[in-house]
């Protein structure tokens with residue numbers, strides 16, 4: 055089933071401490087951004103890519119797209135102050151499609167299999183997000199002291215992609231903007247309108263490149279995926 059994808063790529067990546075957009079850092083000689091884009095470029099069900107970018111990085115990103123033969127990009131609108139604003143600027147430019155995915159450009163290890171399951175589930179129920187089960191014991195802590203040990207059975211760590219029927223996400227973003235609500239992910243905007251959001255069990259490999267250690271882990275994941283050691 056076909057879909058379009060929104061990739062927010064306008065962050066500053068301060069926690070990476072690279073002094074530039076972390077998406078330009080290389081994994082096996084290719085920018086992180088290109089690894090992520092290639093997944094969607096090579097997925098025949100993906101019919102369009104929308105990239106939110108910083109205005110001062112647009113020309114460089116366009117150059118990268120040309121150099122790496124990324125042909126599915128339909129628009130590169132300006133990103134915003136917060137990730138949610140960057141996503142919203144893409145949604146506002148898009149034409150109506152059935153299913154839209156939102157995926158962090160900083161998660162290059164997403165697979166076509168997970169994407170397909172998200173698209174199917176969103177098509178059936180309206181909204182579906184990727185996540186993995188919490189592995190460690192989970193405790194709620196306040197002022198350095200344990201308040202309670204939380205039942206791990208029901209706890210999931212949430213990732214992207216997050217997939218939605220387009221009209222549902224459009225409404226949720228629109229309402230959030232009007233009331234000035236800032237969520238930590240798109241699902242939160244949909245949840246607060248009372249719509250159900252389904253979970254799709256994804257992979258622990260689908261990490262977000264956030265800090266320097268992630269570059270080392272990222273290289274290892276790439277080697278594993280390629281079957282080399």
Ligand code: C5P
Nearest residue numbers: 062063064065134135136137140159160
């Ligand atoms: O900073 P973090 O890694 O959580 O950002 C997740 C994704 O959102 C990244 O791909 C980043 O480029 C993007 N982002 C954005 N606009 C912002 C902040 C983050 O497009 N204002």
